[in-house]
Structures are given as structure tokens and as C-alpha cells.
Amino acid sequence: MIKEYYQPLKLAEALTFLSVFPGPVHILAGGTDLLVNMRKGQIKPEGIVDLSKIEELKTISQEGDNLSIGALVTFSELAAHPLVQELISVLACGAKAVGSPQIRNRGTVGGNIANASPAADLVPVLVALDGVAVIAKQNGLRKVPVAELIVGPYKTSLEPGEIIIRIEVNVPPKGTGMAYKKVGRRNALAISRLNGVCLLKLEDEIIKDVSLIIGSATPTPHRFTDVEEYLVGKNISQELLEEAGVMAREHVLAVTGKRPSSNYKLPVVERLTVRLLQVAWKGDKAYA
Ligand SMILES: Cc1cc2nc3c(=O)[nH]c(=O)nc-3n(C[C@H](O)[C@H](O)[C@H](O)COP(=O)(O)OP(=O)(O)OC[C@H]3O[C@@H](n4cnc5c(N)ncnc54)[C@H](O)[C@@H]3O)c2cc1C
Numbered sequence: 378m379i380k381e382y383y384q385p386l387k388l389a390e391a392l393t394f395l396s397v398f399p400g401p402v403h404i405l406a407g408g409t410d411l412l413v414n415m416r417k418g419q420i421k422p423e424g425i426v427d428l429s430k431i432e433e434l435k436t437i438s439q440e441g442d443n444l445s446i447g448a449l450v451t452f453s454e455l456a457a458h459p460l461v462q463e464l465i466s467v468l469a470c471g472a473k474a475v476g477s478p479q480i481r482n483r484g485t486v487g488g489n490i491a492n493a494s495p496a497a498d499l500v501p502v503l504v505a506l507d508g509v510a511v512i513a514k515q516n517g518l519r520k521v522p523v524a525e526l527i528v529g530p531y532k533t534s535l536e537p538g539e540i541i542i543r544i545e546v547n548v549p550p551k552g553t554g555m556a557y558k559k560v561g562r563r564n565a566l567a568i569s570r571l572n573g574v575c576l577l578k579l580e581d582e583i584i585k586d587v588s589l590i591i592g593s594a595t596p597t598p599h600r601f602t603d604v605e606e607y608l609v610g611k612n613i614s615q616e617l618l619e620e621a622g623v624m625a626r627e628h629v630l631a632v633t634g635k636r637p638s639s640n641y642k643l644p645v646v647e648r649l650t651v652r653l654l655q656v657a658w659k660g661d662k663a664y665a
Contacts, residue, residue, distance in 0.1 A: 384427040388434065388513060388542065391426050395538040396515040398424040404540060405429070406449060407483035409476075410492045434487075434542055437461065442548050448487025448541045452499065453478070455486060464548045467574060470557035471502035477566045487541040493527045493597075496569045498559060500527065501592035504600065505574040506546040513542045520545075527597050553578045553586075554657035558649060569593040571642060573649045577657035584608045589653070591625055591646050595632045601625055604650070618654045625650035 380400065385391045395402060400423035405411055407429070414420050428434060434449035437458050444464060446455065452472040455461055461468050475481050475489075475498045489499045490510060500523065508523040515538060523544065526533050535541070549555070554577040561567025571593045578586040587608050589601045604624045611617055626647040630639070 379422060379425060381424045382427065383425065384430055386430050386432075388431055388540070391428060391431065391540060392513060392515045392538070394424070394426050395540070398426075400424060402426060402537075404491070406485040406488040406491075407451065409480050409484040410488060410494075428540070439464070439548070440545075443545045444548055446486055446544045446546070448485060448490075448543055450486050452476075452481035452484050452486075452489075455499075456481070465506065465546065465555075467555035467557050467576065468499075468502055468506070468546070470555075471499045471572075471574070474498045474557065474559040474569075474572065480566075486544060490523055490526065490541060490544070491533055491535060493529070493531050493533050495530050495596055495598070496572075496593040497598070498569055498572055498592075501572055501574050501590045501598045502557060503544055503546060504598045505576055505588045505590045506549070507588075508544050508546040510541050511543045511545060512539050514539045518542075524597075524599055530596050549576055550578060554660065556653040556656035556660060558653060558656075560645060560649065571645055571649060573653045575650075575653035575657040577654065579613060579658070582613050584611055584613055587654075587657075589621075589625070589650065591629065591649060594629045594642060594646055601628050603628055613658055615655075618651045618658075621654055622647040622651040 383394050402424035403411060403422040405425050405427040428449055434447045436447045437450060437460055438445050439460055452475045456469040456472040489497050504524045509520050510523050510526050512519050528534050556575045559572040560570050573591045576588040587605050589604055590598055592598050604621050607624060608621055626643050629646050
């Protein structure tokens with residue numbers, strides 16, 4: 378039973394509440410995961426700290442080569458923000474792929490990370506951008522790459538009393554090709570069967586840098602560094618992309634082993650990888 382619901386206006390107040398509340402306490406952001414889990418009886422908090430009125434957690438700003446995204450920024454706000462559209466359009470694509478307008482208007486960037494679903498739509502984009510979560514506790518801050526913060530399906534290394542306050546991502550160099558694609562059972566309100574992100578930097582058709590993730594295919598989202606390393610330094614061609622597709626498929630098989638879904642997923646991983654690389658190479662927009 379909930380004994381105390383607290384809606385602070387300042388981050389410091391939220392951190393103090395978390396540090397002194399005697400029973401199980403949960404953070405509420407948009408509530409699109411938390412309230413569902415409470416209704417199912419999967420979690421039974423005695424205290425709730427609702428971050429939704431803390432304005433300092435809702436800003437998006439550019440700091441040098443970094444874009445800083447407040448943890449309370451909603452998917453709709455992220456997708457519509459001019460800095461995001463101008464500098465990292467693939468973030469807007471990931472945000473637009475989430476749920477429905479209602480979910481995008483409530484659900485937050487920090488909640489997507491903290492929930493740590495293997496099928497999350499925005500997390501793979503943040504990982505592809507080497508995003509770093511800035512985490513506050515009453516006695517200080519720590520920074521952890523998003524890829525390391527998520528340690529398993531629905532598991533993070535967040536400690537009691539900690540709040541993700543913002544995510545810092547690198548702004549890719551000008552001319553970086555970007556692609557995002559979600560594969561679901563239907564167009565709206567679908568949980569990803571698979572999703573994928575690719576960032577590709579070419580110089581005279583030589584691959585200088587690439588970041589590739591196929592999400593919802595492995596327990597935790599991570600860059601496919603074996604495929605990336607194979608591609609870097611090579612002349613881009615359709616044949617090379619086909620080889621990358623096969624490698625990505627083998628990567629997933631090596632991580633997960635053969636599963637009931639493998640007959641469907643593995644061929645799609647292969648074609649999705651090829652498609653993402655093609656769009657990042659030749660597409661005029663980030664959505665594959
Ligand atoms: C109908 C429906 C459709 C959905 N579709 C999609 C989809 O297509 N793609 C997708 O990726 N997700 C989807 N989701 C899941 C959900 O909307 C997202 O995971 C969303 O990002 C959660 O954010 P939130 O702000 O609502 O989090 P909340 O529900 O408020 O919190 C989720 C968890 O994170 C913790 N938390 C929240 N913020 C912080 C913080 N700043 N620091 C530390 N811990 C925090 C909470 O304590 C809780 O444990 C869907 C959910 C529903 C109900």
C-alpha cells in the first residue's frame with residue numbers, strides 16, 4: 378500500500394526523500410511502465426517520488442560536441458526538438474517509433490533506460506551514440522555509459538536513492554549517415570520484434586567509422602563491434618553490406634544461441650543490417 382506520494386519541484390528534494398524514506402520507494406516519471414507494473418502487482422512501493430514537476434530535468438542543450446538530454450524529456454519533446462532534428466535526426470526516429478501519441482507524450486528518456494526492456498526503442502539509439510547517463514545521489518554524481526548501466530533484461534546497475542538526471546550523447550560529425558528501423562507486428566502500438574540503428578561515416582567511399590546495433594535481438598543492447606571492426610577501412614559496396622548482414626546474424630546467434638524465435642529473427646537480423654547500412658550510406662533521411 379502506498380503510504381506517501383511526493384511530488385517535489387527540485388531534484389535536491391527528490392534525492393533527500395529517496396535517502397530518508399524508510400520503506401520500498403519507487404521513482405515515477407511518465408508512469409507508462411511503473412503504473413502498469415504496479416497494477417499487475419509486480420511491484421508494491423510504499424513511497425512514490427514523482428519527478429514530473431522537476432523542470433531542471435526537462436531540458437535539451439548542446440554543450441560543445443555533446444547533446445545533453447534531460448531524463449524527464451518525453452519522446453514527443455525529443456522528436457520535435459530543433460537541436461535533435463538538426464544534429465542527430467536518428468534520435469527523433471527512435472523516439473517516434475515508440476508506442477502511440479499518448480505513450481510518447483508521457484514516456485520519458487530516463488524511464489526507457491531505467492526500465493531496461495530488451496525491446497526498448499530509444500535505448501539502442503543512445504547506445505549507438507555512446508550515450509552516457511548522468512546519475513545523481515544525495516552525496517554526488519556518477520556517469521555511466523548507457524550500455525553498461527543496463528546489465529540484463531529489466532535490470533540496471535542503478536542503486537537505491539539514485540536518479541538518472543540526464544543523458545549525454547556525442548553529436549556525430551557532419552556528413553554522418555544515419556538509419557533507424559523498427560520491426561513490429563503492426564504499425565502502431567507494437568513492441569519491437571527487432572529494431573536497429575546505424576551511423577556511418579565515409580570518406581571517398583572508404584568506411585571511416587560505423588556504429589551498428591540490432592536491438593531486441595540480444596538480452597542487452599550493445600554495439601556489434603565485430604561487424605563494425607570488419608567494415609572500418611573497407612571500400613563500401615553492396616557486397617560488403619551483404620557480408621555485414623551475415624556477420625550480424627552470426628553475432629546474434631553467438632550471443633543468444635538457437636531459440637524458438639531464431640527461424641524468424643535471424644534472417645530478419647541479416648536483412649535489417651543490410652537495409653540500415655544502405656540507408657545510412659545512400660538515404661536522404663534517417664528512417665529506413
Ligand atoms: C501501451 C504501451 C506501449 C509502449 N510502447 C513502447 C514502445 O513502442 N517502445 C518502447 O521503447 N517502450 C514502450 N513502452 C514502454 C514505456 O512507455 C517506455 O519504457 C517509457 O520510456 C517509460 O518511461 P516512463 O517515463 O513512463 O517511466 P516510468 O513508468 O515512470 O518508470 C519506469 C521505471 O524507470 C524508473 N525511472 C523512471 N525515470 C527514472 C529516472 N530518471 N531515474 C531512475 N529511475 C527512473 C521507475 O522507477 C520505473 O522503475 C510502452 C508502454 C505502454 C504502456
